[in-house]
Amino acid sequence: MRFIDDFRNEELVATLALAIKHTMSKPWRIMEVCGGQTHTIVKHGLDQLLPYGLELVHGPGCPVCVTPAEKIDAAIKATSVHGAILCTFGDMMRVPGNTQDLLTAKAHGADVRTIYSPLEALSIARDNPSREVVFFAVGFETTAPANAMTVYRAKSEGLRNFSIISALVLVPPILRTLLDTARCDRVDAGSDNGVDGVLAAGHVCAVMGLREYHRLAESLRLPIVITGFEPVDILQGIFMCVQQLEAHQYRVENQYSRVVSAHGNTIAQRIVAEVFAATEAGWRDLGRVAASGLSLRDGYLDYDAELKLQLTADSLWSSHQRGLCRASAVLTGHIKPPQCSAFAKECTPMRPLGAPMVSSEGACAAYFNYRGGQVDGASQLSDLS
Amino acid sequence: MCLAVPGKVLDLDGSEPLMKTGRVAFGPVVKVVNFAYLPEAVPGDYVLVHVGFAMNIIDRSAAENTVRRILSLTSDLPCAREATPDTLRGSIVWSEI
Amino acid sequence: MAPVSSQICPRPVGSSSVIQMAHGSGGRSMHELLARLLPLLPGTVHQNVRHDGAIIPVGMWQNLAFTTDSYVVRPLFFPGGDIGKIAVNGTVNDLAMCGAQAKALSCSLIIEEGFCVATLERVMASMAEAARVAGVEIVTGDTKVIDGGSGGNLFINTAGIGAVSPGIAINPSRIVSGDAIIISGDIGRHAVAVMSARSDLTFTPPIESDSMPLTALVQALIEAQIPIHCLRDATRGGLASTLVELAESSGCGMAVVEKEIPVSTQVRGVCEILGLDPVYLANEGCLVAIVAADFAQSALKVMRTVASGERAQLIGVVTSDHPGMVMMSGQYGTKRTVPMLSGDQLPRIC
Numbered sequence: 137m138r139f140i141d142d143f144r145n146e147e148l149v150a151t152l153a154l155a156i157k158h159t160m161s162k163p164w165r166i167m168e169v170c171g172g173q174t175h176t177i178v179k180h181g182l183d184q185l186l187p188y189g190l191e192l193v194h195g196p197g198c199p200v201c202v203t204p205a206e207k208i209d210a211a212i213k214a215t216s217v218h219g220a221i222l223c224t225f226g227d228m229m230r231v232p233g234n235t236q237d238l239l240t241a242k243a244h245g246a247d248v249r250t251i252y253s254p255l256e257a258l259s260i261a262r263d264n265p266s267r268e269v270v271f272f273a274v275g276f277e278t279t280a281p282a283n284a285m286t287v288y289r290a291k292s293e294g295l296r297n298f299s300i301i302s303a304l305v306l307v308p309p310i311l312r313t314l315l316d317t318a319r320c321d322r323v324d325a326g327s328d329n330g331v332d333g334v335l336a337a338g339h340v341c342a343v344m345g346l347r348e349y350h351r352l353a354e355s356l357r358l359p360i361v362i363t364g365f366e367p368v369d370i371l372q373g374i375f376m377c378v379q380q381l382e383a384h385q386y387r388v389e390n391q392y393s394r395v396v397s398a399h400g401n402t403i404a405q406r407i408v409a410e411v412f413a414a415t416e417a418g419w420r421d422l423g424r425v426a427a428s429g430l431s432l433r434d435g436y437l438d439y440d441a442e443l444k445l446q447l448t449a450d451s452l453w454s455s456h457q458r459g460l461c462r463a464s465a466v467l468t469g470h471i472k473p474p475q476c477s478a479f480a481k482e483c484t485p486m487r488p489l490g491a492p493m494v495s496s497e498g499a500c501a502a503y504f505n506y507r508g509g510q511v512d513g514a515s516q517l518s519d520l521s
Numbered sequence: 522m523c524l525a526v527p528g529k530v531l532d533l534d535g536s537e538p539l540m541k542t543g544r545v546a547f548g549p550v551v552k553v554v555n556f557a558y559l560p561e562a563v564p565g566d567y568v569l570v571h572v573g574f575a576m577n578i579i580d581r582s583a584a585e586n587t588v589r590r591i592l593s594l595t596s597d598l599p600c601a602r603e604a605t606p607d608t609l610r611g612s613i614v615w616s617e618i
Numbered sequence: 619m620a621p622v623s624s625q626i627c628p629r630p631v632g633s634s635s636v637i638q639m640a641h642g643s644g645g646r647s648m649h650e651l652l653a654r655l656l657p658l659l660p661g662t663v664h665q666n667v668r669h670d671g672a673i674i675p676v677g678m679w680q681n682l683a684f685t686t687d688s689y690v691v692r693p694l695f696f697p698g699g700d701i702g703k704i705a706v707n708g709t710v711n712d713l714a715m716c717g718a719q720a721k722a723l724s725c726s727l728i729i730e731e732g733f734c735v736a737t738l739e740r741v742m743a744s745m746a747e748a749a750r751v752a753g754v755e756i757v758t759g760d761t762k763v764i765d766g767g768s769g770g771n772l773f774i775n776t777a778g779i780g781a782v783s784p785g786i787a788i789n790p791s792r793i794v795s796g797d798a799i800i801i802s803g804d805i806g807r808h809a810v811a812v813m814s815a816r817s818d819l820t821f822t823p824p825i826e827s828d829s830m831p832l833t834a835l836v837q838a839l840i841e842a843q844i845p846i847h848c849l850r851d852a853t854r855g856g857l858a859s860t861l862v863e864l865a866e867s868s869g870c871g872m873a874v875v876e877k878e879i880p881v882s883t884q885v886r887g888v889c890e891i892l893g894l895d896p897v898y899l900a901n902e903g904c905l906v907a908i909v910a911a912d913f914a915q916s917a918l919k920v921m922r923t924v925a926s927g928e929r930a931q932l933i934g935v936v937t938s939d940h941p942g943m944v945m946m947s948g949q950y951g952t953k954r955t956v957p958m959l960s961g962d963q964l965p966r967i968c
Contacts, residue, residue, distance in 0.1 A: 278525065393586070
């Protein structure tokens with residue numbers, strides 16, 4: 137398939153892997169932000185092609201992994217509203233809330249439907265005028281436009297039996313928080329969790345453009361390479377990042393120029409801004425971050441399922457504070473999944489303790505599925521340092 | 522995050538910008554996609570589709586430049602074709618470690 | 619932001635007290651359920667439980683293969699097949715995996731009140747045609763009608779018996795290190811055909827289920843005197859779950875090469891769009907044959923002469939390394955483990 141196979145080419149992959157090896161003069165740690173990138177790296181074993189000393193840190197960019205349990209509780213609560221239909225993406229079905237997950241709710245009789253596009257939720261609402269149809273809107277900036285469009289259309293059509301639970305989140309605020317934290321740890325606590333460079337999520341930038349990232353690179357003094365999702369993209373992103381690091385530079389570079397432009401998709405940005413406003417948001421295992429989520433604006437509150445159906449759950453830290461799971465350490469790049477004591481023991485994709493074990497893009501699930509629980513050599517080596 | 526797939530626009534339908542749809546071919550698979558966010562696309566374009574929405578036109582010359590840039594690296598590199606996981610990782614000992 | 623020192627996460631509730639869809643998906647959940655249920659049937663559980671059918675000795679020289687399977691596919695009709703066709707072929711194939719030729723099938727119908735009679739007739743005609751093609755007779759049956767909500771449901775159970783040729787012993791315990799792993803055709807077509815019938819995905823040309831009887835393929839191997847160590851049709855859970863099952867029950871490792879696994883361009887396209895992995899997609903006319911190493915090429919040659927094995931391919935070898943596990947070498951020479959699917963494969967959006 138065009139633009140897929142081209143960027144999986146073996147020769148290009150081998151060339152880039154060699155180029156990275158020949159460019160490096162010292163070890164570097166690079167964070168790939170997006171779970172889709174983590175998936176590609178682990179599925180294709182790209183880390184096995186990298187030289188010792190180049191460590192990849194898996195970032196927080198898996199919307200399924202960072203959706204707080206309370207939002208899942210709210211979604212489950214929505215299904216108990218008489219006659220309600222809950223629509224969600226497949227990935228969300230197995231993520232545990234505080235008491236159960238959506239698959240279990242479905243097994244107990246809840247009408248939960250997996251959909252491919254948010255627009256399908258709208259059609260379901262049109263086809264079932266006597267039932268409330270709730271769409272569980274998860275995702276980052278990439279998915280926000282599709283979700284915004286459903287609400288925008290519902291309002292313009294005067295659809296009254298449709299509402300959403302918004303668990304939409306934004307990348308730059310969490311990146312700033314995580315990387316600041318990582319830096320503090322490095323200086324103050326002496327634990328070397330510092331990230332030297334960042335591969336930013338290409339599809340987020342395809343919508344939002346590069347503006348925010350210039351600011352981020354400047355204030356964090358880190359090179360940021362906007363990177364695509366195929367093996368060639370990722371290795372080229374790493375190569376460009378290493379080149380900057382070796383030259384003591386920190387600026388934004390665009391590896392994914394075939395898709396990402398400086399300004400992004402301005403129509404999408406406009407509709408998102410029309411429907412949603414930035415708000416403080418809870419991140420699973422990471423806490424609350426200011427202006428890191430999207431909630432419906434005043435003119436669209438009729439479509440807020442949490443208000444409409446009174447789903448508001450208890451506070452974020454209400455229950456289940458204890459456990460073996462170290463998801464937040466994984467999500468902040470402090471440990472690799474196999475370094476968690478519960479990994480592949482108490483915690484498996486069958487019975488996930490934390491969300492990163494659920495989604496196929498979650499770092500823990502990726503390691504479990506493709507590595508059988510082994511830590512890659514690079515991080516073993518860096519553990520010794 | 523965000524699985525998005527490139528496909529080729531076959532045809533487009535609808536004049537009202539926010540209702541515009543089109544058929545997109547992903548290899549042999551054809552799917553109807555919403556073009557509200559990409560009204561400038563025309564048949565023959567390759568577009569990136571995410572959850573049923575076309576989001577960006579793929580810039581062919583940028584794609585070719587990307588590949589060309591990588592191929593230009595080969596001249597500086599010894600034996601690129603012999604690269605395997607073993608030869609690539611090698612046994613470099615970093616002075617810092 | 620909460621301090622990172624709170625590196626703990628909410629612990630969800632454990633396993634479900636009710637049956638979920640994943641318990642029927644052929645993956646890890648189903649195996650755990652079986653492990654819980656089978657001990658409740660003392661005396662009936664023997665070495666055949668991890669095989670597609672039971673082998674029952676009748677007399678000195680003759681063995682009988684016996685199997686049963688229920689069919690609940692939705693929608694009832696999909697490109698390349700329907701519930702009736704797979705109800706025949708599925709059971710015929712389970713017998714074939716024991717090295718048996720199906721002789722007779724039973725057909726038990728569970729029909730929801732309100733179900734359309736004409737549709738039922740269509741399904742029966744399809745069963746009759748499938749039985750004719752597979753060379754098997756439907757000799758007995760049963761019909762039950764249940765209260766239903768929508769009136770749209772039909773479930774079919776078929777059981778089958780077949781004779782196993784003397785001297786044939788096909789089961790996982792015969793798998794040894796060095797054996798060749800062969801797949802009989804390209805994978806994933808059944809799952810994609812059913813998916814396309816459920817969604818708005820269209821294909822040019824349309825993609826059809828691979829549902830077909832595999833008896834001729836197996837008999838060809840037996841007649842050519844290929845030492846078949848094990849056979850398994852890669853149905854629910856796909857090729858990956860089949861290989862993991864065989865690795866676990868044989869105690870050997872399976873090393874497969876990703877690019878040797880045949881996948882049609884259509885199936886690949888769907889996998890790209892939905893973020894699925896073809897090795898987990900269900901098949902209804904595709905088997906994995908484990909044969910003695912020296913006979914790999916002759917087995918391939920024989921299989922490719924039969925219609926259902928035209929696209930047969932050598933995909934890997936059995937090894938004494940990583941016992942009980944499946945390792946796959948990828949496009950770049952890198953390696954990864956292939957686990958059994960934990961539950962249903964869910965389309966990946968994000």
